Amino acid sequence: MAAKPLAVRILEQRHIAHELFTFDPAIRSAELVARETGMPPAAVYKTLVVESDPPKGRPNLVLMPSHCEVDLKALAAAIGAKKLRMASHKDAERYTGLQVGGISALALLGKGFPVFIDARALTLGHLLVSAGQRGADVRLAVADLLALTGGRPIAGCSTPAG
Secondary structure: OOOOOHHHHHHHHOOOOOEEEEOOOOOOOHHHHHHHHOOOHHHEEEEEEEEEOOOOOOOEEEEEEOOEEEOHHHHHHHHOOOOEEEOOHHHHHHHHOOOOOOOOOOOOOOOOOOEEEEHHHHHOOEEEEEEEEOOEEEEEEHHHHHHHHOOEEEOOOEEEOO
16 A cells, blocks of 8 residues: 555544554455454444435435445434435545545545444444545544544444345
């Protein structure tokens, strides 16, 4: 990895304790990231780009455990939206300027994206999230992630995949 991922640079500038994990950039599944890094799937959070349906304004960044799927109806109810949909990969990349598999709430600080995080994160001390590029995740304290991103914990927005 030639350059430090944006999220790592931000964490270093703010003197926030973290640990960088690198893996094959071809891996885009948070569940495979968990396997590669040796972290439990419940502590590896993926970042999803969720937009209003029809789209208007900035989409939401939703962080949830790697082994879960978003429940769009529950998420809409939790954030007070009428109807939500997943952004297409193309739209997610256009909105964020980051590649799918490397979309990171940390790398998008100050860009106006509302951030929501599955409330199960509050039961963890630390979790692993994207560092802003494919092949790199960063482990940091949940409290630090919430403070930096202004992330709002929400319950019931995801269900185990399967």
